Amino acid sequence: MADLRAMAEAADAHEEAEARALDALVVKSVLYRSGEVDPTAKPPAPPRRDGQTMLMQADPRLPPMPPQPTLIDFFRHRFGPAAHLLQSARLAVKAGHPDKIVLACLLHDIGVVGFIRSDHGYWGAQLVEPYVDAEVAWAIRMHQALRFYPDESVGYVYPEMYVRLFGADFRPDPYIDRDYQAARNHRWYMSARLVTLNDYYAFDPDVYVEIDEFTDIIGRNFRQPEEGLGWDDSPSSHMWRTIIAPTKFL
Ligand SMILES: [Fe+2]
Ligand SMILES: [Fe+2]
Numbered sequence: 001m002a003d004l005r006a007m008a009e010a011a012d013a014h015e016e017a018e019a020r021a022l023d024a025l026v027v028k029s030v031l032y033r034s035g036e037v038d039p040t041a042k043p044p045a046p047p048r049r050d051g052q053t054m055l056m057q058a059d060p061r062l063p064p065m066p067p068q069p070t071l072i073d074f075f076r077h078r079f080g081p082a083a084h085l086l087q088s089a090r091l092a093v094k095a096g097h098p099d100k101i102v103l104a105c106l107l108h109d110i111g112v113v114g115f116i117r118s119d120h121g122y123w124g125a126q127l128v129e130p131y132v133d134a135e136v137a138w139a140i141r142m143h144q145a146l147r148f149y150p151d152e153s154v155g156y157v158y159p160e161m162y163v164r165l166f167g168a169d170f171r172p173d174p175y176i177d178r179d180y181q182a183a184r185n186h187r188w189y190m191s192a193r194l195v196t197l198n199d200y201y202a203f204d205p206d207v208y209v210e211i212d213e214f215t216d217i218i219g220r221n222f223r224q225p226e227e228g229l230g231w232d233d234s235p236s237s238h239m240w241r242t243i244i245a246p247t248k249f250l
Contacts, residue, residue: 074114
């Protein structure tokens with residue numbers, strides 16, 4: 001009996017929280033607005049009704065996440081179109097690369113599709129670092145720099161796309177150059193290089209790949225926390241929580 005009452009109370013509380021969320025005021029972080037507006041300028045006051053509360057949970061406009069979210073749940077419910085990542089991972093499988101390289105390819109732009117573009121290799125590596133082999137995180141971090149430097153020994157040339165996107169006279173920032181120089185002499189250099197190689201050819205609009213193709217590789221190589229990503233108190237849990245609830249007020 002007590003159990004039934006507790007369940008009913010929990011259901012009521014959940015419903016109430018949902019109703020509050022739908023009614024709550026959503027505001028965007030500085031980072032979302034910065035650039036379009038000067039972040040140092042005073043932001044306009046949000047149109048807050050009398051008594052209206054601020055959103056302190058997941059954004060009700062987004063698909064709900066399960067209570068113990070997995071990496072695949074993030075691919076399905078929070079990441080933008082991931083065709084490029086899925087294609088590059090399939091290319092790595094086809095080339096006969098080991099799981100570690102396939103996983104690094106699958107996750108290499110996780111920053112771009114799920115979180116933040118600027119310095120995406122560094123953000124993406126930090127996000128997954130607690131859950132993958134150190135070499136996988138390193139390869140994701142370093143692909144950011146290596147993308148800008150050719151390596152003829154493996155047939156990687158400077159991407160034509162970068163000339164179009166960044167202009168012929170674009171040169172990477174000094175910190176990118178420093179990381180490239182350091183990576184060249186690192187024992188895992190080729191792992192990051194293979195990420196860039198499979199990256200290069202993974203923009204085919206006619207190739208469709210499902211995340212399910214990598215369920216086994218993820219299962220073997222991504223340490224999915226029992227509590228769910230975001231709720232496991234790892235050094236990057238807060239980053240996963242921010243992706244779950246990106247407009248939470250505080
Ligand atoms: Fe990238
Ligand atoms: Fe990429």
